[in-house]
Amino acid sequence: MVANRDIKPGETILIERPITIHPAAIMASVDHPRGPWGAFEDIYEDGFPVLGETERSVYMDLWNCKPLSGTLGNKICGIARTNGLHTPLGRSKDFSGVYPTISRCNHSCGPNASARFDEETMAMRLFSRRPIAPGEQITTSYVGTANPCAIRQAELKMKYLFNCECNFCKPSKPSRSSRLLRHPYWNAANQLTRQNLDVAAEIYASDYRGSQISLCLSHARDLWAEWLSPSSKQSDGDLLQFHEDALVIIAQEGMELMRISHIAYLAHASAALEDEDGFRRWGNILISLSEWTKGREGIDQKRTWQDWVQDPMASPAWGLRIKAKGNAQNIPRA
Structure with a gap:
């Protein structure tokens, strides 16, 4: 097709x-x-x-x-x-x-x-x-697609009798992210590849990035909880950079279905910072990527996001980071 x-x-x-x-x-x-x-x-x-x-x-x-x-x-x-x-x-x-x-x-x-x-x-x-x-x-x-290359190849050979030669299994050039990655969680993945094509190294690096993508939501939940804590030492930029870099790596690996959670985190973070423009930007992107909707539950979720984009202050995340920073000022010093 x-x-x-x-x-x-x-x-x-x-x-x-x-x-x-x-x-x-x-x-x-x-x-x-x-x-x-x-x-x-x-x-x-x-x-x-x-x-x-x-x-x-x-x-x-x-x-x-x-x-x-x-x-x-x-x-x-x-x-x-x-x-x-x-x-x-x-x-x-x-x-x-x-x-x-x-x-x-x-x-x-x-x-x-x-x-x-x-x-x-x-x-x-x-x-x-x-x-x-x-x-x-x-x-x-x-x-x-999150499985390592060797596992994907073995499954395709067993079930469909062919060897995959797509760019993710048989790269023809070194893989590079679309921009410089700044968050340390993601930056290591692109330190593994070389300037000249080394197929084995490229496949290893791709498998490593796929593993990071599969495991990153647990890390994202920890980041979010720590970010909203009054005792947080994490900067606003650190949380936002983690999710923005995640979108770059996900696109690099062709795993776009994994991006929904990161876009939602970016929208919620914008709301927590009382950033109306940022919330509407990420919220509208989330709404436009309709693969996240599924059945009646998905339709209701989409409608909820549409309501929030119309009135960002209705978001349950609105002002949470601002409040956390305010509470931090009231914490007694040791």
């Missing part, structure tokens, strides 16, 4: 319903004559005629990377296992769906798009994670 126009971050690219849905975890057949997937193949073969002619044609045209035995059920099952996307339904949430177009997206370990299923509409929404230019391929990730 290739973009034919400029696509903004968070913009909906496509919404479509699945051709089929099946349980993601299926008990293997121990004694089936066609092997562990035999019972699943029988179910799919029996149910496949229920689909319309167009749906059957579109389905059978999808890629199949699983071993072929020559039976129709085997091919149908292989297509489901190759193209299934997480489709949470009901209490278990453990279902997989095959989609006519979204299932065709190629893989990248730093994808520019993501897909999310909405149970209310029974449809999958494909949306952009960052700006996508005309002619650029639209990609999703088949594996967890």
